[in-house]
Amino acid sequence: MDGLPTPLRCFRDGHSAESFVDDGVETVTSVEQKKVERSIEEVITVYKQIHSLPQPTLLREQHYQYLKKGLRHLSDAYECLDASRPWLCFWILHSLELLEEPIPAAVASEVCQFLARCQSPTGGFAGGPGQHAHLAPTYAAVNALCIIGTEEAYDVIDREKLLDFLWSVKQPDGSFVMHVGGEVDVRSAYCAASVASLTNILTPKLFEDTTSWILRCQNWEGGLSGVPGLEAHGGYSFCGTAALVILGKEHMLDLKALLRWVVSRQMRFEGGFQGRCNKLVDGCYSFWQAGLLPLLHRALFKEGESELSCQRWMFDQQALQEYILLCCQNPNGGLLDKPGKSRDFYHTCYCLSGLSLAQNFGNVDLHREMILGKEENRLAPTHPVYNICPEKVAQALQHFHRLPVPDDKTQAGGPAGDRLPDPDAASNAQS
Numbered sequence: 475m476d477g478l479p480t481p482l483r484c485f486r487d488g489h490s491a492e493s494f495v496d497d498g499v500e501t502v503t504s505v506e507q508k509k510v511e512r513s514i515e516e517v518i519t520v521y522k523q524i525h526s527l528p529q530p531t532l533l534r535e536q537h538y539q540y541l542k543k544g545l546r547h548l549s550d551a552y553e554c555l556d557a558s559r560p561w562l563c564f565w566i567l568h569s570l571e572l573l574e575e576p577i578p579a580a581v582a583s584e585v586c587q588f589l590a591r592c593q594s595p596t597g598g599f600a601g602g603p604g605q606h607a608h609l610a611p612t613y614a615a616v617n618a619l620c621i622i623g624t625e626e627a628y629d630v631i632d633r634e635k636l637l638d639f640l641w642s643v644k645q646p647d648g649s650f651v652m653h654v655g656g657e658v659d660v661r662s663a664y665c666a667a668s669v670a671s672l673t674n675i676l677t678p679k680l681f682e683d684t685t686s687w688i689l690r691c692q693n694w695e696g697g698l699s700g701v702p703g704l705e706a707h708g709g710y711s712f713c714g715t716a717a718l719v720i721l722g723k724e725h726m727l728d729l730k731a732l733l734r735w736v737v738s739r740q741m742r743f744e745g746g747f748q749g750r751c752n753k754l755v756d757g758c759y760s761f762w763q764a765g766l767l768p769l770l771h772r773a774l775f776k777e778g779e780s781e782l783s784c785q786r787w788m789f790d791q792q793a794l795q796e797y798i799l800l801c802c803q804n805p806n807g808g809l810l811d812k813p814g815k816s817r818d819f820y821h822t823c824y825c826l827s828g829l830s831l832a833q834n835f836g837n838v839d840l841h842r843e844m845i846l847g848k849e850e851n852r853l854a855p856t857h858p859v860y861n862i863c864p865e866k867v868a869q870a871l872q873h874f875h876r877l878p879v880p881d882d883k884t885q886a887g888g889p890a891g892d893r894l895p896d897p898d899a900a901s902n903a904q905s
């Protein structure tokens with residue numbers, strides 16, 4: 475950056491030409507799409523009126539205050555998330571690490587103690603103390619503990635029981651149910667692969683047939699669906715692809731078809747991403763969709779693709795930053811889906827994660843920044859497989875790889891030390 479304000483894409487004359495054309499056929503979704511574009515147009519117009527120098531600003535201090543308060547106390551509005559309390563820990567802690575705000579040792583210790591109470595006696599973590607173990611809060615709890623990254627945090631995780639829990643949700647076809655007696659979808663394969671790889675309990679037997687099951691989720695659109703045969707969706711596409719990266723099998727996807735699908739999900743007018751074809755823009759897909767681009771970049775690089783850029787991802791990084799900074803910030807802190815929606819910790823986490831991806835290209839060896847606005851907008855990089863900061867991934871892998879893989883009781887006669895994958899493969903996933 476040369477210190478001059480970057481000309482904003484949404485200020486350009488041609489920007490309005492990017493708006494939706496319904497070809498004279500009005501439908502429920504075309505009406506909604508036009509409504510969203512009008513609300514964004516309004517935001518841009520007001521911004522133009524009050525800023526002679528367009529320098530979109532990340533409201534760091536406001537977001538920090540909002541997050542800090544959330545870690546201590548949640549309003550009654552969060553009662554409905556009583557079964558997602560480890561998620562709240564993860565969303566808030568990850569947002570804070572992206573903002574490079576340290577977590578006080580006493581607070582970190584309290585979070586560890588709370589998550590320990592969410593750990594089920596049968597292994598894995600539940601949405602709250604005394605509830606049943608479930609793969610989603612298990613993923614969130616392990617990520618939150620790895621972000622804290624202290625011995626106390628690592629020691630919370632009972633790895634032997636965690637492996638028992640993963641076996642209890644494994645299905646004969648290679649898929650996983652979210653909890654015992656629960657539903658199957660590709661989120662579960664990702665949550666299982668993520669926690670197993672971070673904590674060094676990943677065995678080939680545990681993920682037998684998982685690759686072929688995930689591959690069946692990629693459909694004619696190019697993206698992945700929750701289970702084979704359904705509509706492609708951003709969250710599921712990320713989960714399936716990231717799981718395959720952990721298992722070292724992402725090359726088995728139709729990478730170009732996935733690339734085509736995901737880049738078509740970045741909205742021409744809004745700059746943010748939609749989750750599915752013909753849906754509205756939403757800030758949280760800044761991570762679930764844009765997060766696929768680093769995974770695809772690396773996968774295509776490994777395939778020997780010669781046309782790859784060494785400067786930028788294959789999406790419009792500036793347009794996404796404009797959408798997040800202009801349309802997704804609550805002036806009192808916290809981020810959101812789209813103008814007119816209210817803030818919450820989920821959207822705060824995934825808008826900031828997406829902003830970080832759009833600002834940071836590459837990995838530690840090859841790193842290029844593209845920060846829209848002032849230098850103070852800079853966020854820490856995030857690991858595109860685990861969505862925690864890369865040094866926290868490396869630190870967790872280092873810690874848990876000193877410990878032996880627990881005896882996989884269900885594994886009949888597998889050779890000792892026959893493990894998947896190479897941990898470096900996952901930690902270098904940005905390359």
Ligand SMILES: [Zn+2]
Pocket residue numbers: 756757758759811821
């Ligand atoms: Zn959303």
